[in-house]
Amino acid sequence: MSSPLHKTLQPLFLGRQSYPLHSTLQKTNIYFGSKHKLFHQCAYNLSAIRKSRAAVYEKPGPPNEVLKIADISLSDDIPEGMALIRMMASPVNPSDLNQIEGLYPVKGQFSNRELVYIEEGADSQTPKNVSVAIGGNEGVGEILKVGETTEDSKNFEVGAWVLPNQSGKIGTWCTHAIVPTNDLVAVPNCNGVTPEQVSTIKVNPSTAYRMLKDFVDLSPGDYVIQNGANSGVGRAVIQLCREWGINTINIIRDRDNFDELSEELKSLGATMVIKDTDLKSSDVSVTLNNLEQPIKLGLNCVGGKQTLAMTKFLSRHGILVTYGGMSRQPVTLPTSFLIFKDIQAKGFWMTRWYKSHSEQERLEMWDHLLSLMRQGKLVSQPMTQINWSENGTPSELAEKLALGTGWGSKHMFVF
Numbered sequence: 001m002s003s004p005l006h007k008t009l010q011p012l013f014l015g016r017q018s019y020p021l022h023s024t025l026q027k028t029n030i031y032f033g034s035k036h037k038l039f040h041q042c043a044y045n046l047s048a049i050r051k052s053r054a055a056v057y058e059k060p061g062p063p064n065e066v067l068k069i070a071d072i073s074l075s076d077d078i079p080e081g082m083a084l085i086r087m088m089a090s091p092v093n094p095s096d097l098n099q100i101e102g103l104y105p106v107k108g109q110f111s112n113r114e115l116v117y118i119e120e121g122a123d124s125q126t127p128k129n130v131s132v133a134i135g136g137n138e139g140v141g142e143i144l145k146v147g148e149t150t151e152d153s154k155n156f157e158v159g160a161w162v163l164p165n166q167s168g169k170i171g172t173w174c175t176h177a178i179v180p181t182n183d184l185v186a187v188p189n190c191n192g193v194t195p196e197q198v199s200t201i202k203v204n205p206s207t208a209y210r211m212l213k214d215f216v217d218l219s220p221g222d223y224v225i226q227n228g229a230n231s232g233v234g235r236a237v238i239q240l241c242r243e244w245g246i247n248t249i250n251i252i253r254d255r256d257n258f259d260e261l262s263e264e265l266k267s268l269g270a271t272m273v274i275k276d277t278d279l280k281s282s283d284v285s286v287t288l289n290n291l292e293q294p295i296k297l298g299l300n301c302v303g304g305k306q307t308l309a310m311t312k313f314l315s316r317h318g319i320l321v322t323y324g325g326m327s328r329q330p331v332t333l334p335t336s337f338l339i340f341k342d343i344q345a346k347g348f349w350m351t352r353w354y355k356s357h358s359e360q361e362r363l364e365m366w367d368h369l370l371s372l373m374r375q376g377k378l379v380s381q382p383m384t385q386i387n388w389s390e391n392g393t394p395s396e397l398a399e400k401l402a403l404g405t406g407w408g409s410k411h412m413f414v415f
């Protein structure tokens with residue numbers, strides 16, 4: 001069959017290997033199965049997609065020092081078992097920044113890529129071969145084109161929305177990528193949800209969901225206590241608990257607009273919002289020690305003294321689950337908590353859960369979360385969107401990148 005997509009053999013740099021390219025004659029049902037898909041494909045003018053604008057780094061270090069914007073060359077042929085995706089939205093998570101710093105257990109994937117750095121005063125537009133990793137681990141992309149599928153590779157329809165299968169395999173802060181289809185998973189049903197909503201589903205809402213489901217049996221009316229309650233995970237915990245009839249005690253750091261933030265969290269379903277500085281007050285002690293139902297679960301985003309102060313309110317046999325270490329302080333608990341109250345301290349890592357559970361299980365969880373999003377019962381945390389425009393001077397682009405990858409408020413790249 002002759003196809004307009006057919007191209008001659010060219011070298012393609014992906015990872016450390018140079019793949020010999022095969023013909024891109026595609027399966028009829030992928031490219032020509034419906035008018036819609038053909039139109040869709042033409043709308044993106046695939047032959048014009050020869051590069052991906054990406055945030056890359058050559059070695060780990062502080063994000064504001066090591067990240068640069070580059071145009072990475074893309075082949076116009078897609079090898080067997082690979083797909084060309086267009087990224088739509090990708091959040092910046094604390095773990096992404098830790099990964100760039102080299103402080104996260106999942107390291108960036110460095111590989112040789114043909115690229116041109118976009119920087120002020122760059123004198124050459126000739127691509128050079130550089131070993132870089134692309135930042136970002138989470139995000140949603142759309143399939144634009146699929147290579148020949150093999151027995152071992154997955155097949156996707158053009159137009160399908162996809163997420164990375166595992167952290168660390170695909171850098172998501174880029175406009176396009178050619179990636180193994182086995183590193184992708186299709187979003188179960190993207191009707192009625194936006195790319196921005198879907199792009200965050202794999203980490204924060206899923207973490208909240210698993211921590212509420214997998215450690216203790218929570219009955220309606222039971223309590224969960226958590227710190228970092230205004231975080232992405234914390235807000236998902238509040239909303240899932242509201243949906244399941246569970247009460248939440250939410251600890252946040254004191255701030256000028258405490259009342260405003262407290263009201264915002266209550267509007268999501270928070271039962272109580274408490275300042276970290278009030279945790280030792282007698283009023284709070286009296287209230288939390290006299291609840292009608294037990295505080296069975298503590299969720300720790302922070303570590304240090306704030307965690308100790310929170311854990312003392314856990315009921316006998318309660319479980320403290322640590323999932324974040326924002327204060328960079330260790331979790332220390334008095335011996336008496338362990339001996340006399342039988343408190344158990346555990347950890348949770350979403351990456352480990354994905355590795356040890358089937359794709360079916362994650363799809364069931366995402367289906368549930370997406371359905372809550374569709375009904376407006378699970379709203380995303382406020383994030384500043386940074387439009388990754390192709391236009392802009394090199395210094396404007398560098399400014400956007402620095403803004404998006406700074407610590408503090410939460411950002412999302414949209415492409």
Ligand SMILES: NC(=O)c1ccc[n+]([C@@H]2O[C@H](COP(=O)([O-])OP(=O)(O)OC[C@H]3O[C@@H](n4cnc5c(N)ncnc54)[C@H](OP(=O)(O)O)[C@@H]3O)[C@@H](O)[C@H]2O)c1
Nearest residue numbers: 094095207228231232233253323324325326327348349350
């Ligand atoms: N284990 C897992 O699988 C998993 C999954 C998802 C996330 N996480 C971790 O969970 C944490 C939160 O992630 P996120 O995306 O939800 O973050 P986020 O939305 O950026 O929220 C960060 C939270 O941390 C608080 N915080 C920041 N610095 C702090 C400090 N020095 N002391 C006390 N609190 C501090 C912030 O409070 P303020 O508003 O007061 O600054 C905010 O509540 C991160 O550590 C992340 O790596 C882990």
